Amino acid sequence: MDSFVWDKDRKSRTGIAEAVFCNSKSDADLAAIIEYNMMQKSSVLFTRMTIEQWQVLPSSFQEKLDYDQASRTAILNFVxxxxxxxxxxxxxxxxxxxxxxxxxxxxxxxNGYCAPIYADLGVAGLWRLIEKLDDIKQHKIVIALAGMEGALFSVLSGLVDMPVIAVPTSVGYGVSAGGQAALTSALASCSPGILTVNIDNGFGAANAAIKIIKQFHPVTVA
Known part of the structure; x- marks a missing residue:
């Protein structure tokens, strides 16, 4: 019995190619997926790949993968x-x-988009956000990430004219409840124009942004 069925037509159908969520996959299943796509000469994104999963891969697989430990992502045949x-x-x-x-x-x-990160601009030091506001406003969409009480979403959305895609993160103490407080804050915000994805779902936020961008001008990756 095959452990996976590859959705090769997903990109033409939805605009977003199939990606591989590595969490909970066995080493054997992950290796089989990589080998299949190496044979197909496909470009594939792997998310939530731990350093342990990376280290047990054969060196021939590692040579084909661009692995980033900080984001726990790997990209096969990265352009x-x-x-x-x-x-x-x-x-x-x-x-x-x-x-x-x-x-x-x-x-x-x-997916072919360069996106700068403006880090550590939380509302505990609001001057930091204000200082970077002109740079942020040069973009058409902003992906915002916050844990704790998620105040950044409302403040940022109240200062810019582009859509804000909120990503609640599982950062915080006690009643922050693994991102639940930030999620509730994003959903309950009185600041209009906030779109919200699941807790810690940077992948989902990026894909939402890509689908919006593609309505105006598509990017083709070789």
Whole structure:
């Protein structure tokens, strides 16, 4: 029995190619998926790949994969974006949100979009956000990440004229409840124009941004 069935037509059907969520996959299943796509000469994004999963892969597989430990992503046959894009940027409330921010950034890069990260701009030091506001406003979409009480989403959306895609993160103490407080804050915000994805879902936020961008001008990755 095959352990996976590859959805090779997903990109033509939805605009987003199939990606591989590595969490809970066995080493054997992950290796089989990589081998299949190496034979197909496909470009594939792998998310939530731990360093342990990476280390047990054969060296011949590792040579074909661009692995980034910080974001826990790997890209098979990676074609880096050639030019910097002004379409989307990423704003994180704290340094602790950077792993998820980088997951979003790598997902965008896999799809041909360069996206800068503006890190550590949370509302505990509001001057930091204000200082970077002109740079953020140069973009068409902003992906915002925040844990704790998720105040960044409302504040940022109240200051910019582009859509804000909120990514609640599982950063915080006690009643932050693994991102539940930030998620509730994003959904309950009185600031209009916030779109919200699941907790720690940098991948989903990036894909939402890509689908919006493609309505205006598609990017083709060789």
């Amino acid at each position: 880096k974006p050639k030019e910097r894009s002004s379409d989307v940027c990423i704003v994180s409330a704290g340094t602790s949100d950077l792993a998820i921010a980088k997951e979003a950034q790598r997902t965008l890069a896999f």
